[in-house]
Amino acid sequence: MDERELIARVRAGDPSAERTLYDAHVDRVYRVAYRLAGDDELAREFTQETFIRAFARLDGFRGESALSTWLHSIAMSVALNGLRKMKRFRRREADLEEADAVATTRRESEPDLKRRLAHAIDELPEGYRTVFLLHDVEGYTHEEIAAALDVETGTSKAQLSRARAKLRETLADFAGEWTR
């Protein structure tokens, strides 16, 4: 069954078509939700809400983009708004100096690279972090990211570049370990 036919059947209220659509996309949606949230329950909640909204809004899908692109823009909106709402990432927009200061103070107590890296990613501004996770971790293209986040491709590239620069700066003292 091609995508157009699948969409038509979902619109007509065919439950098996809904399940087929879900099966085709749920892994990618859940993975991104989990990468962003870092919590299984939140990832399930975001995935659930993404598909509920998608099924409710499918009548408005005009096919100007691929269904996966459209679905991922919903997923990103759900996940990012959900995270903001929960205020777990309130300090995401902290300035560079503050982020560095926090990282520096934890350096001695958290010498482990993975934990340092995780902390550094957590401390990235929301836009940088999102693009970094989508591109460098989940393998999305800049075009896919731009469509999902409703930004220009250039913005995605710029944010990735800044994210890497910030991580490089924060993890400068680990650079030596990676060359061994």
Next chain:
Amino acid sequence: MTDDRFEDELERAAQDYHRPPETPREEIWARITAERARRREARQAILFRPWVRWSLAAAAVLTLGVGIGRLTVPHGTADTGAAIGGRTGSDFAYRVAATQYLTRTEALLTDFRAEARTPQGGRPDAQFAAQARDLLVTTRLMLSSPAAKDQRLKSLLEDLEVMLAQIAQLAADRNGHDVEFINQGLDQRSVLLRLRAASPAPGTSARGAL
């Protein structure tokens, strides 16, 4: 280390960041099915709530009143206040519904501002958005009615249209800045003061802008 080498190592190390487990497909699907059923039932229940029934009735009365007003107000009438607020029986339904509309709008905006200013506030409940959507429809009906020929009332209705549209959109993607922006608009345009001046005083025959 070169930039390329660093980026390769960074990508490799970052794979462990929030590494997702296997997708719990069946569990999530079961939740989706249950939640969609719950929302369907909730939507049906909302239709039977008293304030929704009242709103639908008020909107129907106002629509009827607007229609009557258009038929009965003489073309080219300059003093629309007198035409609208006159003592003819034909505009009675319109005046009742319009008065109720102004009172409800005032109550909503007052509650919205109060809620936003509570210590834990800044994000008023989604029910505000639902009521704002309902009142927005009525506002647009009012703007199409003879009442909009009164410049003072028209200006107020246009401001209310903007405020209500902003509140109506808060449900989907609200944040503290949006709420603050709406409250600033309410203050800067003296919307509540003008709204109170337009509403007839309770228990009197004073007409306000009506």
